[in-house]
Amino acid sequence: MRLPKFTYRTPRTIAEAVKIISDTGPEAQFVAGGTDLYPNMKRRQQMPKTVISVMRLPELNQITGDGKSGLVIGASMILTEIVEHPIIKRDYPVISAAARTISTPILRNMGTIGGNLLLDTRCNYYDQNYEWRKAINFCLKKDGEVCWVAPGSAKCWAVQSSDLVPVMVALGAKFRLVSTAGERMIDADQFYNDDGIDYLKKRPDELLVDIHLPPTDGWRASYQKLRRRGAFDFPVLGVAAYVKYDACAGERVVIDARIILGGIAPSPVLVTEAAQVLRGNPLNDDHIQAAAEAAYIKARPLDNTDFVYQWRKQMARQYTIRALTELCD
Numbered sequence: 001m002r003l004p005k006f007t008y009r010t011p012r013t014i015a016e017a018v019k020i021i022s023d024t025g026p027e028a029q030f031v032a033g034g035t036d037l038y039p040n041m042k043r044r045q046q047m048p049k050t051v052i053s054v055m056r057l058p059e060l061n062q063i064t065g066d067g068k069s070g071l072v073i074g075a076s077m078i079l080t081e082i083v084e085h086p087i088i089k090r091d092y093p094v095i096s097a098a099a100r101t102i103s104t105p106i107l108r109n110m111g112t113i114g115g116n117l118l119l120d121t122r123c124n125y126y127d128q129n130y131e132w133r134k135a136i137n138f139c140l141k142k143d144g145e146v147c148w149v150a151p152g153s154a155k156c157w158a159v160q161s162s163d164l165v166p167v168m169v170a171l172g173a174k175f176r177l178v179s180t181a182g183e184r185m186i187d188a189d190q191f192y193n194d195d196g197i198d199y200l201k202k203r204p205d206e207l208l209v210d211i212h213l214p215p216t217d218g219w220r221a222s223y224q225k226l227r228r229r230g231a232f233d234f235p236v237l238g239v240a241a242y243v244k245y246d247a248c249a250g251e252r253v254v255i256d257a258r259i260i261l262g263g264i265a266p267s268p269v270l271v272t273e274a275a276q277v278l279r280g281n282p283l284n285d286d287h288i289q290a291a292a293e294a295a296y297i298k299a300r301p302l303d304n305t306d307f308v309y310q311w312r313k314q315m316a317r318q319y320t321i322r323a324l325t326e327l328c329d
């Protein structure tokens with residue numbers, strides 16, 4: 001599979017990068033490590049005429065702050081640096097642990113945190129070469145008129161398959177976006193649309209500059225990933241759990257909680273019922289079981305990625321138990 005022809009630009013400042021994309025219009029696209037975009041271009045799923053690298057923008061290549069003040073991670077930081085960074089390992093270990101599960105060491109040396117948070121949605125009928133897709137007359141997501149997963153549906157159900165997305169939503173991260181029109185911050189939990197085609201709230205001309213994490217004041221988080229091969233594979237279920245404790249009459253109780261399911265729908269799924277069960281209670285077996293039951297009920301995976309989807313639904317219960325158990329004392 002060959003890349004189509006394109007013009008490659010390497011701006012050195014944010015102002016230059018957003019000017020290029022604003023002048024070039026919808027035919028242009030940003031690229032970071034290219035580990036998602038270039039395979040997509042080879043498969044003719046995305047066909048930008050101009051590709052603008054974000055790897056030489058200094059502001060996107062830095063990490064500032066710590067767990068006390070909150071951390072700001074530049075979008076072009078490669079995943080290997082996220083895995084190995086001493087402050088991330090010490091203060092936000094869930095991020096380095098989740099990043100460690102992404103693809104392979106070689107791909108983590110290329111792929112960035114920003115590219116991971118903006119990953120294209122995935123589906124067995126879409127992640128195929130051009131000829132394969134042509135043989136089934138394409139599908140709604142690209143060049144076709146029918147969704148092969150749900151033929152009666154007007155919506156694409158391709159799956160949000162990033163490992164860091166559920167973690168960022170669970171932690172309450174914010175993303176900073178910049179364009180020639182200005183700058184805005186958006187909460188990670190507001191950033192993803194439940195639509196496999198229009199999956200981001202980001203406009204194509206907006207550059208993701210950095211990710212803002214809250215201070216680590218008494219919360220803990222964990223991430224559990226289901227995949228076929230332990231060596232490398234996309235998640236077909238990812239459970240991110242976040243709890244904040246407080247002492248109450250001598251007992252530590254959960255005062256805030258978030259359970260996020262990834263890899264099963266076009267956007268990360270917030271299990272509000274699980275949080276309700278946990279809040280105001282100690283994190284013990286009974287409450288973990290009840291939260292896991294809520295995750296099982298909320299999980300509705302479709303038959304468009306690896307493994308039997310009913311089994312992935314069952315696993316939502318088990319993986320929620322694992323994620324919460326990791327957070328017990």
Ligand SMILES: Cc1cc2nc3c(=O)[nH]c(=O)nc-3n(C[C@H](O)[C@H](O)[C@H](O)COP(=O)(O)OP(=O)(O)OC[C@H]3O[C@@H](n4cnc5c(N)ncnc54)[C@H](O)[C@@H]3O)c2cc1C
Binds near residue numbers: 030079234
């Ligand atoms: C074999 C293989 C296995 C993989 N396994 C996993 C896995 O297990 N888990 C997982 O989560 N991912 C996996 N991936 C996907 C991918 O490698 C990672 O998600 C990686 O982090 C993507 O980052 P990138 O910098 O290469 O993104 P790119 O390909 O450069 O970009 C991805 C998208 O983000 C946009 N973009 C990038 N940076 C910016 C920016 N700063 N502002 C605006 N837009 C931007 C691009 O336009 C593109 O649309 C795998 C990929 C491969 C090929």
Ligand code: SF4
Binds near residue numbers: 139147157196
């Ligand atoms: S969910 Fe349907 S429309 Fe979306 S990629 Fe898969 S087959 Fe295509």
